[in-house]
Amino acid sequence: MRRKIIYLFVPVFALLIQWPMGAMAQQVAEGMGDRYIRVAEIGELADSVNVWGDVGSSGRYIVPEGTNIPELLSFSFGYTQLRGNESNIDWSKTQIEVKVSRYNKQRKLVEVAMFRYRYHDPEPVRMFEFDLQNNDIVSVQVRRKPSFTDYVGVVAPVVGVIATSFLLIENLRGNN
Incomplete structure (x- = not known):
């Protein structure tokens, strides 16, 4: 009985493994052809x-x-x-x-x-x-x-970080 189950299981298992691999290979092949423009x-x-x-x-x-x-x-x-x-x-x-x-x-x-x-x-x-x-x-x-x-997009964040750092340092000095 066990042998019959194994004989039935092996082909079904092989098909289950092979089907996704074949589908994946087909998707890869299709994807590679997307950027060839004739x-x-x-x-x-x-x-x-x-x-x-x-x-x-x-x-x-x-x-x-x-x-x-x-x-x-x-x-x-x-x-x-x-x-x-x-x-x-x-x-x-x-x-x-x-x-x-x-x-x-x-x-x-x-x-x-x-x-x-x-x-x-x-x-x-x-x-x-x-x-x-x-x-x-x-x-x-x-x-x-x-x-x-x-x-302005480059300078503004730098000025903001410097100003925030300065205010943070001044605030920490004032609390001591």
């Missing part, structure tokens, strides 16, 4: 390019061969809003940096091109002429000059 048509010559930083959708893009940087930025939904608690951003003080890196023959990562310009200025012509290659890394950073509220 823009190129099936059968079209394509390059895989990494887009990182302050863009609407970063990830690894499969783009048509000969894609330039403005096209790639369009595929990745352009520049993102600056992070923070500001609702209205003064874009006139905003600077965009686009850096393209790739591996050389010695398998070392080198910067190939760097484009800096203000948001309201026209994009540099070289960005339109620059053809991306397979496995290029395009990093985008949106910067802005600090405003008065940024400085």
Whole structure:
């Protein structure tokens, strides 16, 4: 009787263990494919390019061969809003940096091109002429000059801690 129970228990136990593992493997495989974005048509010559930083959708893009940087930025939904608690951003003080890196023959990562310009200025012509290659890394950073509220946000807590410490020390001296 015990043997029959064991013979029935082992296959059921194996199925119970295997099912979650298979489901987990499927979820991992699906999750890994989330950041591969195919823009190129099936059968079209394509390059895989990494887009990182302050863009609407970063990830690894499969783009048509000969894609330039403005096209790639369009595929990745352009520049993102600056992070923070500001609702209205003064874009006139905003600077965009686009850096393209790739591996050389010695398998070392080198910067190939760097484009800096203000948001309201026209994009540099070289960005339109620059053809991306397979496995290029395009990093985008949106910067802005600090405003008065940024400085206040840094200085006010420091002044508050100093004032509180001073009042605490004075209060402790007065109680002795």
